Amino acid sequence: MGKLFDELKKDILYQHGMNACLNCGVCTAVCPAAEFNDYSPREVMNTVQSECDEDIKELLKSDKIWYCGQCFSCKTRCPRGNSAASVILALRRLSIRHGYFAESEKGRQQLFAKRVFGQNMLDRGYTLLAKNISPAHFPELGENWEYYYEHMEEMRQWWDVPMDLENSPGSHRQIPEQDLDEIRAIYQKTGAIALMEAVEKAMEKKLGSKAEVEKYWQTWLETGDSRNYELKGENKS
């Protein structure tokens, strides 16, 4: 038992997601992420259940908590009614609050999540805009997407869901400023804004300066793979 665990215990997602785990492995067996990565929801649950701060800290600094795709298959199978996916969410928040996410490669991708999905939410009320999905980053979407990406504005006119029209149907509509203010107020009140700020702050600390964070961001924008940014000196991990 320790401070990290006590903080985790206060998270409602932890309270709802964790009854005593009996380590039967049904979650890991059904988990799509566990099939391809060095990741096991059962091990995460077991680490958390140990209430050992040292182990939890190691977990928060590792890639492991970022592999979960939030499909909640674990929840539907668990004989004890646990939800590993919910516990993972609580761990992610804890990792961000303490800046531990910046210690792992998968964790550092929170910067993109924050700057893309987070910022989109505050600016547009949507997590993902068609404009974000550049063909260079998503070559697997093929020629059709490439055509759409380049003729988005025109094509959406044909379909009668024009870009940036206030209150029109479709993901590219413009939400009235007054409603966006409400969304922002919710994000402020629920602590989401604080989490976003924590992401920027911890990245700056990890990479050494604001300028380095921008370099990291640019690397990703240009190449679609943050691993092309090389960590310097002591920060290598």
Place this chain on the structure above:
Amino acid sequence: MNKNIVVIGGGVAGMAAAGKLREFGYEVTLIEKEKELGGNVKNWYKVFPDFTDAAEIINKLKGELKGIRVINNATVTQINGVAPNFEVITSTGEKIDAASILVATGFKPFNAALKEEYGYGIYNNSITSIELDAMLKQHQVQTASGKPPQKIAMIHCVGSRDQQVNNNYCSRVCCTNTVKVAIEIKEQIPDCEIYCLYMDIRVFGRGYEELYRTSQEKFGVQFIRGRLSEAGEKTDGSLLLRLEDTLTAKPMRLTVDMLVLMVGMVGNTELAEIADLKVGCDRFYTTAHEQYSNNNSEKKGIFLAGTATGPKAIMESITDGRSAAAEIAAFLHSFTLENMSCDLSFRQPFASMIAGGNQFCNTPPQPSPY
């Protein structure tokens, strides 16, 4: 007061109780809803841990029923009156006087189709432990295509210890039964590989652990600690299982010719309203006290035995039936003593017990009106 006792349910607990009550000199009417006595046990092949033939057990208990009136193909539809003057009405329209009633209505097997991910009723080679037992009895363990299986997986805790189906309890007998049928398969098909997928092994009775050990040492049955997440059917009818071997922390896939689902017990509460019996959150009947009044219901004069009050092995059900017989005899004896106007003070603890001297009973202790 008449001296007839009505026993509802002709499984091993009901038969054991009826036989013992007859031995004590009571008249007994045994009501069985099916056309044959024997309950679930009559369907089994051999039972753990000593491979006694289930038929031998049934025949032994039946042999003790001489002088007992058995009504088959009948259920109880109504119970009137209070102890010791009950009137029991059957679905066949009969009215039977009873000084006391024993409810020994047993369990129902868990419906494996509720665990959809195991493919019961969807894949031909996903079967229940009940179906496997019938195959063993016929010496015809075979896949849907009629071939002897080369690889079998047995799934523990199907419908037990599982919040997803609202059965949080352990059914107690499935682990040892798995070990037993695994040995039987090995005897009938020696080159068949058997994998038992378990969460915990609960072989708790005398001779059970030894049976478990024998299955590993002598028969090479494999035990993998992991719960099955789901089964998928391949084009050849074999089944692909996804699980984690939690002891080596490795997600694994296992292809088997046959999947056996070790189904647990579900409470049978058909008489809850008719007999005014309380049901626990596990949906088995509640006893007057879990520790020391486990054959008494909260209703005076109505007793309980066998798996009606929770999962039990066969031997335990028989013992429980005979224990209920002793409780009933003592209960009826108290009325006889009262009629003889002798000193009753010695039986007060018992009287207060059945009248509600514990936390689960709402009826305040009252002097007997008889």
